Structures are given as C-alpha cells and as structure tokens.
Amino acid sequence: MTAKPLPACLLVSLLGAVALPALAAESGFTCLIEPMQRVELRSPVEGRIDAIHVERGAEVKKGQVLVELDTNVERAALDAAKYRSVMQGQIKSADSRLAAAKDKFQRRDALVKERYIATQDRDDSLAEMRVAEANLVEAQDNQRLAALEQRRLNETVEQRRLRSPISGVVTERLQAVGEVAQSGENAKPVLRLAQTDPLRVEVVLPVAMYGKVRRGDKASVDAEAPLTGRYTASVTIVDRVVDAASGTFGVRLELPNPKGEIPAGIKCRARFN
Template sequence: MRLLPFLLLPAAALAQSTKPAAPAAPAGYDCLIEPNQRIEIRSPTNALIDRILVERGSAVKAGDTLVLLDGSVEREALAGAQQRAESEAELRVARARADYAREKFRRREDLREQHYITAQDRDEAQAELRVAEAELALAVDNRRLAGIESRRLDAVLKQRALKAPFSGVVTDRLQNPGELAFTGEGSRPILKMAQTNPLRVEVVLPVSVLGQIKAGRPAEITPEAPLKGSWQAQVKVVDRVMDSASGSFGVRLELPNPGGDIPAGVRCKVRFL
C-alpha cells in the first residue's frame, strides 16, 4: 500500500504529457479577389447602335469611347441651331426697323409741336416705335435661345458616344451594331465592364479578432494554385455590424493592380502583417 504514491506519479505525469496543445494561430484566412466594381453600359436614350469599338476582354482606359449611337437627327438640329445663333440677319432687320420707327416718331413729335399734324398721327408713330423695339428685343431673345438650344443639342450629341467611366476590362458584349438600344434598368445593356485597378479583396473573420483589424493595416495576399507569389494589400473597410449566426464580420482590402497582372475572381489567403 505504501507503493501507491509512486504508482500515481507516473500516471499524473503521463496525463500531463498527453494534454492536447493549444491550437496554433491560423497561417491565413480564406479570401476572394474581385474587381473593385462592375457596371453595365446602357444607352441614355432609345437609339440605334452605330458602332461598338471594343470586344470582350478589351482593356480600356477612363474616357475611351466604347459605343457610338446614331446621332444624325441631332447633328442636323445642332447645325440649324448654330446657324440661327450665329446669324445677324434677323437682328439687323429688327434694328433697322427700330431706328426707322424712332426717327419717324421724332419727326412726328416735332410736327405735332408746330401743330402741323394731329395728336393721333403722333400717337400712331409712337405705337410703331414700341412695336419695332419689341421686335428688336424678340430678335435678341431668339438669338440667345438659339445659342442655348445649340449647347443643349451639343450635350445630347455627346451622349451618343458612350465612354468608359474608369480603366478596366470589358467583360461581356451583349449587343451589336444595327440593333436598337433601349434606355432603362429593364433594358438589355450593351456592354459590361469591370474595374481591375485597384482590386478588392473580401474576407470573413471571426469575432475573436475584432479590434485587431483596423483600416490602414497592411496584409499579404497569396493566391491559390496555380498562381504564384504574393501581393501587398491594405485594409479599407471593416464592417461594424457582426453576423451573430456565424460569429464573424467582413473586411474589405484594396489591392493595387496598375499593370493588370493580377486576375480577378481568384480565391486566396490573407495574412495580416
């Protein structure tokens, strides 16, 4: 019976040696590399598609023309409005009539003072002057309105050239020249685009690391095989609303991609530095 303590010690030591070790910190969290944004290029009005200057997979820069819509009607209307805005003929005629009516009224006023004509004749001349001055003001307004109309038509005509809002890649082409493009959310888009610089990296983290991940923190992104290498990213958004069901929250990182070498839609691992 006195040997019992000696028998218990190895058992305690054995229990201590077989105690499971604490789990190691993860080497990285699963993430997904996605385009910074995706958009659909639609027509601002119902118009015939004249030309499409890009294809699926084309790399474009911000401001590049992607689609040309038919603008023949607007071009003719613009030419007419510009002609009216630049024309001096109507204005010269109105000024001449006003000058003549003014001089006629002056002469009738002198004759009236000398009692050579009646007051009615003088009043008729004054009325003619007022009409001539109103026509002159109308001519000035018409020319100004023609200038406004020409600028409006020029803006409408510029909308017939659909341009890239950012640098990226054309991901799909859904319509062809000769088809009618309709406006509205329910209409079929002409093109689809994705912004590839910068890319965004989406990752879901457990609540246990809440407070450790803050905006501006650097991270290392490692893509899945067969891609190789790693890239530096930076935390941009940390969700303030947690998912109680899974005990997690979302984080968005920004991954620079100036050369377009990093593909989007790739799974990856993120390790916060």
C-alpha cells in the first residue's frame, strides 16, 4: 500500500512548527527583568510615625532602620524597669534582716538549752528568721521580674522601629511623619521596597523547548533598547505545567546585579547556551 503524500498546507504547518523554535532560539525569546521580590513595609503595632529615614529611590540594607514610631511612653517604662532590675536596696535590707534574725535565733536557741528562756521564745525567733528568708527571696524575685519586664519593653520599643527585610531600593513612600501607622494586612503600608540583587528574569518558551532547558543552565540576556548590556543569568525554575491554550511554559532566571546597574521592569531577549 503506497502512503499518500501530506497536503501542502499541513506540510507547511509542520515545517513551521519545527522551524519557528529554532529561529526564536537564534534571535532570543522575549523576557522581562523584574525585582526578585517586592515588599510592602507595614507596622506590627499602631502608632504615630516619628521619623522616616529614607526617600523614594534610596538604597537600603537588610536590617536597616527605615521608620521609627513614637516611643516616649514605652521608653519611660523601659527606663523604670532598667532601674528596678539593678536596685539593691530591697535585697540588702532583706539580707540584713535575715542576718539579724539568724543571730537572734541562735542566741535564743542557746538560752533554751541552758533553760534560761521558754521554748516558745526560741520558736518565735525561728518564725521571724523564716519570714526574713522569704522576704529576701521575694526581693530577689522582684529583681528578676524587673529584668524580664525590661526585656519585654525592649521588644516593645523594637517593634516600633521598622527595619528593612531585604536589601534593595525604596520604590514608593506612602506615609509621612506625623501620620498614624496602622497594623494588619489591610493597613496602608509606610514604604514599598524592591530587591534588586539578584533580579529575576521571566521567560515564556514554546512547548518545543520543553526538556531542552534545565535548572542550572546559563542564558544570555540582552536588555531592550536604548540599553545595550548583555548579561549572564542562571535558570532557577522550569515550570512543570504547560499552558495548553498557548502551548508555552514559563522559565525563571536569576540575574546577579551587585552594583545595581541593571534597572528592573524592562523587557529583554534571552538566549540559552
């Protein structure tokens, strides 16, 4: 039985399906350079904004204090707790009373053995000594509690100092000094930040490229005009689900940007080595 030749239109379609990915691989695939992550900086507690140390476009480091809320009340309580945690007056007073009660008991005990006083007198002095011991323990416990209160208030003050969770840039400043920062996910953020080192490059590839690109592969990334730089990025994510409607799948690249020379939010062309 002789095989029938394929219709010309079908043959052209099949050849095009094979040729287009090859042509795209040579010219590069459309991609987009974006920040690795975007962060909205909100306050964990409600309070009046006392200071904002950065403006839009400022570079920030992870852990840097960006915003400070009013802490006058908390700092006053913290100073009091610090003082109580180092006070020695109550402990020394209780220690002195305990020493006197021990001496008194020892004298009474000796007198009882000589039968100069009643046993009840010695028992009373023993009870006084036990009370003095308890007072000393209570004074020591109060000092430890003051130290714990100091730690708690330190954390309260620290909550009112908003630090950057990433290294990057400030993309937007949404509140001003004197406004009240609200807490919660639905609250208005004080600042918006973007991590610019490394950057991420999102590429959409045709399904014919599936299996040809793997994690760890290198790719050349050309920024769109008027930028002319060519950079090397590494594949970090290859989607395992193909979009049936478009016949494509997504790939993410990681692009180092230690000097911040590459702007985020621009289009590019990616070629895989």
